[in-house]
Amino acid sequence: MSALPTILDRICGEKRKLVAEHKAHRPIQELLNRAQDQAPPRGFAQSLTDKVAAGGFGVIAEIKKASPSAGVIRPNFQPAQIARAYQRGGAACLSVLTDTRFFQGSDADLGAARSACDLPVLRKDFLVDPYQVVEARALGADCVLLIVAALSDEDLAQMESVALGYGMDVILEVHDEAELERALKLRSPLIGINNRDLKVMRTDIATTERLVPLLPPDRVAISESGLESPADLKRMADVGVRRFLIGESLMRRTDVEEALRVLLAGACAG
Numbered sequence: 357m358s359a360l361p362t363i364l365d366r367i368c369g370e371k372r373k374l375v376a377e378h379k380a381h382r383p384i385q386e387l388l389n390r391a392q393d394q395a396p397p398r399g400f401a402q403s404l405t406d407k408v409a410a411g412g413f414g415v416i417a418e419i420k421k422a423s424p425s426a427g428v429i430r431p432n433f434q435p436a437q438i439a440r441a442y443q444r445g446g447a448a449c450l451s452v453l454t455d456t457r458f459f460q461g462s463d464a465d466l467g468a469a470r471s472a473c474d475l476p477v478l479r480k481d482f483l484v485d486p487y488q489v490v491e492a493r494a495l496g497a498d499c500v501l502l503i504v505a506a507l508s509d510e511d512l513a514q515m516e517s518v519a520l521g522y523g524m525d526v527i528l529e530v531h532d533e534a535e536l537e538r539a540l541k542l543r544s545p546l547i548g549i550n551n552r553d554l555k556v557m558r559t560d561i562a563t564t565e566r567l568v569p570l571l572p573p574d575r576v577a578i579s580e581s582g583l584e585s586p587a588d589l590k591r592m593a594d595v596g597v598r599r600f601l602i603g604e605s606l607m608r609r610t611d612v613e614e615a616l617r618v619l620l621a622g623a624c625a626g
């Protein structure tokens with residue numbers, strides 16, 4: 357019995373073809389050399405922890421022009437400007453969508469955002485091959501996201517070890533109990549609980565509330581997707597979660613610095 361392909365299957369299928377093309381154009385050795393030439397990663401997990409230790413929230417603010425679920429989110433899209441505004445607004449880290457086909461992002465967006473500020477940057481893409489992890493470091497990325505639903509245990513372990521070998525941080529993204537169990541067999545302490553089900557694109561922040569009690573004490577949760585208001589962040593803080601990945605609700609606002617500042621101030625008050 358074969359289930360219908362999900363959106364995640366489609367995206368990852370296309371990604372595999374793209375990676376094959378990239379490999380033909382740019383041999384891995386060239387990428388390895390470029391990755392080797394990069395300055396060391398800016399501490400991504402550390403930056404989140406610093407904000408939390410100071411009594412605040414660690415926000416990974418996302419730079420994203422469009423998404424499959426929402427279409428175009430931000431028509432006037434200037435990654436460098438947004439990066440600086442996010443930093444001024446209190447972000448701990450940035451996430452930059454580099455997928456072109458579904459999110460209208462690019463590798464160049466990551467470079468532009470990262471060189472415009474001092475924040476550590478997550479390369480947000482659908483990684484299906486270790487080649488893309490090396491590519492991420494060659495682009496200057498400080499962290500990669502590995503989507504447990506999209507990868508075998510072997511691929512996860514291999515890609516994680518390449519990233520950790522470069523001193524990058526790794527977010528292991530899960531959406532349910534079975535995926536969490538697989539993530540816990542890996543080494544990275546950062547567990548991204550995606551409130552959005554990438555198979556059907558439905559979002560419910562109760563997902564974080566359900567999964568976070570299952571995390572052992574040596575892992576830290578990052579609640580991802582669908583977070584919009586100070587009340588949402590307070591609800592997450594009530595179950596002990598103080599690290600967030602926030603995109604669309606900020607990207608829809610003209611002044612993202614003000615939007616982030618207001619969100620954080622509202623969540624910290626009362």
Ligand SMILES: O=P(O)(O)OC[C@@H](O)[C@@H](O)c1c[nH]c2ccccc12
Nearest residue numbers: 550580581582583601602603604605
């Ligand atoms: O825009 P939102 O709802 O605030 O969500 C941000 C982020 O969590 C979301 O973009 C995301 C989480 N995991 C992903 C994996 C691939 C692409 C995108 C994502």
